[in-house]
Amino acid sequence: MVGADRRRPVDSPRLAAAIRTILRGRPTGSMCPSEAARIAGGESWRALMPLVREIARAMHDAGEIRIQQGGLDVPPGVSGPIRLAPGPRCGAGIPLGEAPAYA
Numbered sequence: 001m002v003g004a005d006r007r008r009p010v011d012s013p014r015l016a017a018a019i020r021t022i023l024r025g026r027p028t029g030s031m032c033p034s035e036a037a038r039i040a041g042g043e044s045w046r047a048l049m050p051l052v053r054e055i056a057r058a059m060h061d062a063g064e065i066r067i068q069q070g071g072l073d074v075p076p077g078v079s080g081p082i083r084l085a086p087g088p089r090c091g092a093g094i095p096l097g098e099a100p101a102y103a
Helices: 013-026 033-061
Strands: 063-068 083-086
Touching: 013 033, 013 063, 013 083, 033 083
Parallel strands: none
Antiparallel strands: 063 083
16 A cells, blocks of 8 residues: 555555554553555545554454543444544553554
8 A cells, every 4th residue: 555645665564663653652541543545645544444444453363552532441342433542552562572463
């Protein structure tokens, strides 16, 4: 996927890093997944939403984030609008060599 603003590929590590960076500034809050897509994809952010949700599922499975609807934690595959909140391993730093595949 190529971001219209940047003319370079948008990849999973870049999106995961955007999610981590946003959540690091909101230890008790949440974020809309589109925030990460907008950072990584510029004007082409909407095309990144399926990938952002896929990365969010992987980050959820790793304990980095929680997926929420209406302020309540929900299963990763839920349909409809979601928000991402810090999980138990958010910001804990995953040791080198143990990074999940999306990172």
